[in-house]
Each structure stands twice: as structure tokens, then as C-alpha cells.
Amino acid sequence: xxxxxxxxxxxxxxxxxxxxxxxxxxxxxxxxxxxxxxxxxxxxxxxxxxxxxxxxxxxxxxxxxxxxxxxxxxxxxxxxxxxxxxxxxxxxxxxxxxxxxxxxxxxxxxxxxxxxxxxxxxxxxxxxxxxxxxxxxxxxxxxxxxxxxxxxxxxxxxxxxxxxxxxxxxxxxxxxxxxxxxxxxxxxxxxxxxxxxxxxxxxxxxxxxxxxxxxxxxxxxxxxxxxxxxxxxxxxxxxxxxxxxxxxxxxxxxxxxxxxxxxxxxxxxxxxxxxxxxxxxxxxxxxxxxxxxxxxxxxxxxxxxxxxxxxxxxxxxxxxxxxxxxxxxxxxxxxxxxxxxxxxxxxxxxxxxxxxxxxxxxxxxxxxxxxxxxxxxxxxxxxxxxxxxxxxxxxxxxxxxxxxxxxxxxxxxxxxxxxxxxxxxxxxxxxxxxxxxxxxxxxxxxxxxxxxxxxxxxxxxxxxxxxxxxxxxxxxxxxxxxxxxxxxxxxxxxxxxxxxxxxxxxxxxxxxxxxxxxxxxxxxxxxxxxxxxxxxxxxxxxxxxx
Ligand code: GDP
Numbered sequence: 001x002x003x004x005x006x007x008x009x010x011x012x013x014x015x016x017x018x019x020x021x022x023x024x025x026x027x028x029x030x031x032x033x034x035x036x037x038x039x040x041x042x043x044x045x046x047x048x049x050x051x052x053x054x055x056x057x058x059x060x061x062x063x064x065x066x067x068x069x070x071x072x073x074x075x076x077x078x079x080x081x082x083x084x085x086x087x088x089x090x091x092x093x094x095x096x097x098x099x100x101x102x103x104x105x106x107x108x109x110x111x112x113x114x115x116x117x118x119x120x121x122x123x124x125x126x127x128x129x130x131x132x133x134x135x136x137x138x139x140x141x142x143x144x145x146x147x148x149x150x151x152x153x154x155x156x157x158x159x160x161x162x163x164x165x166x167x168x169x170x171x172x173x174x175x176x177x178x179x180x181x182x183x184x185x186x187x188x189x190x191x192x193x194x195x196x197x198x199x200x201x202x203x204x205x206x207x208x209x210x211x212x213x214x215x216x217x218x219x220x221x222x223x224x225x226x227x228x229x230x231x232x233x234x235x236x237x238x239x240x241x242x243x244x245x246x247x248x249x250x251x252x253x254x255x256x257x258x259x260x261x262x263x264x265x266x267x268x269x270x271x272x273x274x275x276x277x278x279x280x281x282x283x284x285x286x287x288x289x290x291x292x293x294x295x296x297x298x299x300x301x302x303x304x305x306x307x308x309x310x311x312x313x314x315x316x317x318x319x320x321x322x323x324x325x326x327x328x329x330x331x332x333x334x335x336x337x338x339x340x341x342x343x344x345x346x347x348x349x350x351x352x353x354x355x356x357x358x359x360x361x362x363x364x365x366x367x368x369x370x371x372x373x374x375x376x377x378x379x380x381x382x383x384x385x386x387x388x389x390x391x392x393x394x395x396x397x398x399x400x401x402x403x404x405x406x407x408x409x410x411x412x413x414x415x416x417x418x419x420x421x422x423x424x425x426x427x428x429x430x431x432x433x434x435x436x437x438x439x440x441x442x443x444x445x446x447x448x449x450x451x452x453x454x455x456x457x458x459x460x461x462x463x464x465x466x467x468x469x470x471x472x473x474x475x476x477x478x479x480x481x482x483x484x485x486x487x488x489x490x491x492x493x494x495x496x497x498x499x500x501x502x503x504x505x506x507x508x509x510x511x512x513x514x515x516x517x518x519x520x521x522x523x524x525x526x527x528x529x530x531x532x533x534x535x536x537x538x539x540x541x542x543x544x545x546x
Contacts, residue, residue, distance in 0.1 A: 028308050031379030032293045033103040035120055038130035039138035043160040047130055047276040054286050055095030092381045100290040103379055115410055115458050118147050122407050123318040123336040126154040126293040133159050133166030137179045145180045152266035158285055163275040165194035183268040185258040186251055188284050190273040191244050198237045200273050200281050208233055211280055264294055296378040299338050302403040306339050308378035313340035316404035317394045320439040332383040333390040342376040351395040351403055392440045409544040411488045412443055412456025416463050416480035425476050432474035437514035442466045445511040445519055454483055484523050489540035491518040502535055
């Protein structure tokens with residue numbers, strides 16, 4: 001295993017090879033762009049904090065939350081989050097770790113904003129899955145794993161909260177294999193748990209790291225013992241040393257050996273144990289992460305596959321966010337660089353509009369601070385100021401006609417009609433609703449038959465957010481009320497004549513979405529199946545790929 005690992009290191013970091021690399025190659029090989037996936041409460045926020053702490057991005061853990069709180073106090077938008085006690089915004093953080101430059105893309109924890117999370121997962125090269133040792137595999141984890149599977153995203157697993165009583169480590173591995181259908185390869189192994197938690201043994205380095213509770217959040221200290229047979233181990237943990245040796249024998253026999261190819265193909269997950277809040281096992285995780293996790297990978301466009309090392313800049317927008325910072329009341333489009341180099345002031349082609357734009361002041365997200373970027377490389381995320389011309393899924397290039405694909409839009413499951421209190425504000429309402437829809441938070445549908453505006457969302461909380469923001473940002477007092485729509489399907493048909501006939505017959509239930517695509521708004525589930533049966537040549541899609 002260790003041989004495999006160091007061969008890998010040589011591939012990435014050895015000097016003679018590096019010397020021969022162009023700067024672009026070198027920069028992109030350093031990049032590790034990932035997101036953390038977990039069920040709420042498993043410890044994602046806590047782990048994020050510790051990763052930043054190890055990355056040297058912040059001095060003391062807790063700073064992330066502290067900053068968040070400071071923002072809360074000054075932003076109206078954040079005010080809503082505070083009232084609700086949830087975090088709906090997500091951010092991007094970049095920090096150096098050893099030779100690597102790590103980009104961590106945070107995702108909203110609340111289920112009602114899961115679409116945002118799904119799209120963020122299209123912009124990463126790997127993911128880190130956090131599991132609560134007491135709870136094992138939970139609902140959200142299963143769903144997020146399904147999304148990762150679509151793109152064979154490599155996943156590392158961190159089993160958290162070993163300082164609490166939980167389930168047997170072997171049982172957790174079995175559950176991950178069975179429920180998530182992915183092989184487990186333990187890289188560290190816990191010595192006891194809860195009150196008996198003594199530390200973790202690192203199978204890679206054959207060292208045991210002893211646990212010492214560090215609630216203050218400083219970098220972990222505690223003795224490190226080389227060798228599994230070291231008598232010092234027995235001296236310090238007593239009978240648990242023998243227990244560990246026995247378990248490891250079992251684990252080595254029963255589990256899969258680490259196979260980086262299988263990991264990178266999304267078939268195997270290396271597993272780590274620890275306690276995020278105590279900052280324990282996090283260092284091992286991060287070390288392994290920069291070793292194992294893939295640098296930016298080639299990506300498909302409609303036209304061809306783009307290699308990250310190609311000289312010309314390309315990228316796509318996976319998220320749009322409003323008013324992140326009250327001092328800049330603008331909307332920011334998050335663009336993932338896929339190839340080439342972004343340099344300040346460069347000209348980019350906005351592929352959908354077929355226009356060239358000059359980008360003077362993209363922003364980067366170094367440890368939560370907004371700064372202007374001079375350069376960005378494949379794997380990096382840059383923020384483009386958006387004045388309404390950028391949509392989720394948009395591709396930017398240095399001239400070539402390309403379209404990155406695979407960013408999903410899901411058919412909403414909940415629908416509401418927006419009704420104005422003051423009819424004179426119609427224009428402002430339309431503008432607000434369309435902009436919210438471009439951000440991908442709620443989707444807007446305009447029925448062919450009347451002037452209604454219908455909002456669609458995946459979670460009910462999104463409607464509250466929409467109403468709040470319409471008032472706060474667009475000065476529009478609107479209420480949302482129930483409407484007789486059960487579900488929506490995007491209508492696709494190559495036969496124009498047939499489509500025209502369908503439009504005539506189904507006029508009553510047809511609408512256009514924010515992108516002027518034709519949508520069938522079904523009043524009931526039965527109505528949808530009858531319609532699908534009646535029009536077999538027409539496709540009714542529940543997901544739209546941008
Ligand atoms: P998130 O919802 O996944 O972001 O989870 P948080 O990071 O907010 O953690 C949820 C709760 O679990 C918080 O009360 C944390 O303090 C707690 N927690 C996180 N990590 C650990 C751990 O290693 N041990 C224990 N005992 N609690 C933890």
C-alpha cells in the first residue's frame with residue numbers, strides 16, 4: 001500500500017517531473033477541489049473549521065462561525081437565516097496545505113436547498129463523506145451518494161464522533177458497503193470509542209496517534225507511537241492494545257485493501273476515523289486527502305472532452321448567489337475553471353449569448369474573504385459579477401464554441417402562485433422572480449393561457465425565502481398562494497407538427513420556464529400519466545440538463 005502511495009506522490013510532486021511541467025500543469029496538479037457531503041448534524045461544519053485550521057487559513061477553530069455571526073448582524077438576507085436557524089448560503093474556501101492548494105466548496109445543509117448542493121457537486125473533483133458513528137448511513141447521505149455516483153466522483157469517508165458511544169466500526173463499514181454500494185478500505189482504525197476512545201492507528205504509517213481531548217480546537221497533540229507491536233502502546237492503553245491488534249487482523253482479512261484506482265473510479269472509499277470537534281484524526285484525513293484525491297479531471301462538453309491542461313481558458317457556472325456581502329449588493333456567479341488560466345482583465349466568450357466580455361474583477365474566496373484574483377487555474381472557483389446576463393450552466397471560453405453539460409435542474413415538487421399586493425409593481429415582480437429563478441433557488445413558470453407567475457421549488461422554505469427577498473431586494477410585497485399544479489415536466493419533441501398539435505390540445509396546462517422552455521404543468525399525477533400515454537412520441541422530462 002505504501003509503495004503505491006509513494007509512487008503516486010512521485011507522480012505529482014517529484015522535482016524532476018515538476019521542473020519539466022509548464023506552470024499551468026504544475027498549478028493544476030496542486031489543485032484539490034472538493035465538497036463535504038453528509039446528513040445534517042454529522043459534523044460537516046465542525047470538520048470544515050478544523051480543515052481550515054490545519055490549512056493555516058485561520059488561527060483558531062471557531063473563527064468560521066464567528067465570522068458568520070458577524071455577517072448575520074449586518075445583512076438582512078442573513079437575518080432570515082438567523083430567524084430560521086439554518087444556513088442556506090454556501091461558500092467556497094481556498095487554502096494551501098503542504099504542496100497542495102485546496103478548494104473546499106461548502107454546500108447548504110438544509111434539505112430544501114438540496115438542488116444547490118447537487119449542482120455544487122458537479123463542480124468538484126472529489127468528495128468527503130462524513131458519517132456519525134452513532135447513526136451510520138442516513139437519508140441525505142444516500143441521496144448525495146447517488147448524485148456523486150452519476151459522475152463517479154471519488155469519495156473519502158470520515159467516521160466522526162468517536163469520542164461518543166457509537167456503533168461498532170466493522171458494522172459501520174458493512175453498512176456503507178451494503179447501503180451505499182461502495183467498497184470500504186480502512187486507512188485508520190479506532191482504538192475503542194466513547195469513554196474508552198484512546199486514539200487511531202494509521203495503517204499507512206504504522207503509527208498510533210493517542211487521543212487527548214482538545215476542545216479549544218488547537219492543532220492535535222498527543223503521543224505518537226511507532227509500530228503496532230511497540231510495548232509503549234500496551235503501557236499506555238493497556239488491554240486495548242491487544243484488542244486493537246486482534247481487530248486489525250480481522251479487518252485486514254475481511255476488508256478491501258486500499259486501491260487508488262478503484263477509489264478514483266468511485267468504486268472504493270478509503271475510510272478514516274476520528275472526532276472532528278476534538279480535532280482528532282483530521283490531520284491524517286487531510287494528509288491522505290491531498291495524496292489520494294484527484295487533481296482536476298477532463299470534462300465533457302457537448303462538442304468534445306476538454307483536458308484541464310489545455311492552454312485556453314474554459315469554465316462553467318454552477319451557482320449564482322445574491323448579496324453575499326452587504327457591502328457588495330450584487331449577484332455573484334460561481335465559475336469553475338476547467339482548463340487554461342484566468343488572468344485579470346482577460347476577455348472571455350459567453351457561449352450562450354455568443355458575446356465577448358471583459359472580466360476585470362473576478363473574485364476569489366480565500367478562507368471566506370472576498371479578494372480580487374489576479375490568476376486562477378483549473379479546479380479554482382472564481383466569482384463573476386453578474387448583472388443578469390449569467391445563468392447557471394453557462395459556459396465561458398477563450399473563443400471556442402463549447403457547452404459544458406450535466407448541470408441538473410429538477411422538476412419542482414411544490415408550486416405557488418405569486419400574487420402582488422400592489423398591482424403597479426408588476427414589472428418589479430417579474431424582474432425579481434426571473435432573477436431568483438436564474439439563481440436556481442426557485443423556478444418560474446409563466447402559463448401560456450394567462451399572466452400568472454407560478455413558482456416551483458423543491459422545498460417549501462424556498463417560497464418564504466423568495467417572498468422575503470422580493471420584498472427586501474426588489475421592494476415588492478407579494479404573497480404566495482396555493483395553485484392547482486401537482487408536478488412539472490419539460491416537453492421535448494423533435495416533430496414540430498406533432499408538437500404544434502400537442503400545444504393546441506394541452507394549451508391549458510402549458511407554460512414557459514425562466515429560460516423559455518416549454519413545460520407541462522400537470523394538475524394531478526393521473527393527468528400526467530394519461531397525457532404521457534396519449535402522446536407517446538413526446539418526452540416529458542423530470543430533469544432538465546443545462
Ligand atoms: P453539520 O450539521 O453536519 O454541519 O454538523 P455540525 O458540525 O454543526 O455538528 C453537529 C453537532 O455535533 C454539533 O453540536 C457539534 O458540536 C457536534 N460534533 C461535531 N463533531 C463532533 C465530535 O467529534 N464529537 C462530538 N461529541 N460531537 C461532535
